[in-house]
Amino acid sequence: RSEARPAVIIVGAGMSGISAAKTLSEAGVRNILILEATDRIGGRMHKTQFAGLSVEMGANWVEGVNGQEVNPIWTMANKLKLRNFFSDYGNLSSNIYQQTDGLYKPSIAQAALDRAENDSEAGAEFSKTLSPSAVDDISVLSFQRLQQHVPSTPLDMIVDYYSYDYEFAEPPRVTSLQNTQPLPTFANFGDDVYFVADPRGYESVVYDLARKFLATDRKGTIVDPRLKLNKVVTEIGYSKGGVVVKTEDGSTYASDYVMVSASVGVLQTELIKFQPDMPAWKILAIYQFDMAVYTKIFLKFPTTFWPTGKGTEFFLYASDKRGYYPVWQQFEAQYPGANVLLVTVTDEESRRIEQQSDNVTKAEAMEVLRDMFGKNIPEATDILVPKWWSNKFFKGSFSNWPIGVNKYEYDQIRAPVGRVYFTGEHTSQYYNGYVHGAYLSGIDSAYMLIGCIKDGSCNFQIDPKA
C-alpha cells in the first residue's frame, strides 16, 4: 500500500469515533485511519428531509441542561448556534387523551403524574441503599411492586410509559433501578432538555468536531484521506504484534491498534468477525447489555387539527394496550405552518412497526388520531418511519441498562482486549444512551489507548466483583 501504516484504526465515524479520533490526534497520535460503513459521518445523529423540513431521524435533544455541570454537547450546540427549543412537559396533565372519550380531567391526570413522580423519587432514594457494586440491583418494576403500585389502568400505563419507556426505550420490567434512578445525565447536567430543529442538523456538532482535526477543502467539505467512507469492516484480526482489519470491498489495513465504536447492537451480531474470537468474559458482557429501539414517526397533514398555543406541545394517548402510539409532539414552534406531528414508539412496537409497510403504520396512527380528535380530521399526506433496528450498522437506537448487569460486567464491556479497544455510547461510564455519553466515551477510550501507546500502561484494571 502506498499510504503509511496507521498506528490506530477507528471503526465507525459517529460521535464517539470522531471524538476518540480527535482526542488521539490532539495527543499527537495523528497517523490514524477512520473506516466508516455508511456514506456519511454522524452515525445515529442523522438529519433527513421530510415534507420540505430538515428533521432528525436519530438523536434530537440535548438532554441534561441547566444543572450543576455543563453538558459538553450543550456548549457545542450553542457555539454553533443550533436552533433549539426548551421542551416543556409541565402541562401534560391537561393533554392526556383517554382511548376514545376525550381528555382526562387535569386533576385526575395530575394525580397519576404525581404518583409516578413520587415513586420515581422513592426509587432513587432506595437505590442509594443498595450495594455500590449493584449486585443486589432490582428492576424499576420490582420497585413499583414494593411500592404496591404496578401501573395497570390506561392512565397509569401511559404515565408510566412517559416516565420510563419514553426515556429508556424499554419497559420498567427490564430497566435497572440502580443504574437509572437517579439518572446521572439529569442529576449532573440538569433536568432540562432542548429539542434541536436546525436545517444543518444535530449532526453538525459531529462535523464541527471532525473539521478540527481532519483536512477540509475551501467549502469545508472533509477531504482528509484518513477518513474512508463506505468501508464496512467485516474482520478484525489481532495478535501481540498488531492488528489487521478487513473490509467488505476486499481491502486490508494493518495497524498497531484498533478502536471499535460500532453500537453494542452491532457487536451482538456477526457483522464484525474477531480473529481469534473475543474471550468469553467479553462476549458474555456484550450480549448481556441491551440495545433498545426508539422510533420517531413523523406525519404530515394538510392542516392543523390539534390544539396549539402555550402548554400544548406534548400530548399522550392512553390506550389500553401499553405503548400503542403513546407520546405525541406538535411543532407549532419548531416548524411553523408545516402541520407536522411526531409520535414516538419503542421496543416491541418499534420492531412490529419496522416490519410492516409504512402505509399500514399510517393507517394505525390515523385511527389513534381519530380516537383523540374525531372522525373528520384530514388524512396524513406523508409519513417517515426510521428503521434503526433493521439497519445492520446500528441494530437499534441506544443502549439501555438492564437488570442483571452490574458495574463489573459494565467494565468488561468497556475493557480493551489486547490491541482491540472499544468506545461508543454503550461504553460511557455514566451516560450510556446519549450523545454526550458517546462524546465523553470517545475521550475516555482514547486516553486509555494513549496511556498504552505513550506510557506502556496497557493493563485496564477492572475492580473485582463484589
Ligand SMILES: Cc1cc2nc3c(=O)[nH]c(=O)nc-3n(C[C@H](O)[C@H](O)[C@H](O)COP(=O)(O)OP(=O)(O)OC[C@H]3O[C@@H](n4cnc5c(N)ncnc54)[C@H](O)[C@@H]3O)c2cc1C
Ligand atoms: C432514534 C434515536 C433517538 C435518539 N435520541 C437521542 C436524544 O434525543 N438525545 C441524545 O443525547 N441521544 C439520543 N440518541 C442516542 C445518540 O444518538 C447515540 O447515543 C449516539 O449518537 C451514539 O454515538 P456512537 O458514536 O456511540 O454510535 P454511532 O452513532 O452508532 O456510531 C457508530 C458508527 O459505526 C459505524 N459502523 C457500524 N458497523 C460498522 C462496521 N462494521 N464497519 C464500519 N463502520 C461501522 C456506523 O455506521 C456508525 O456511523 C438517540 C438515538 C436514536 C437512534
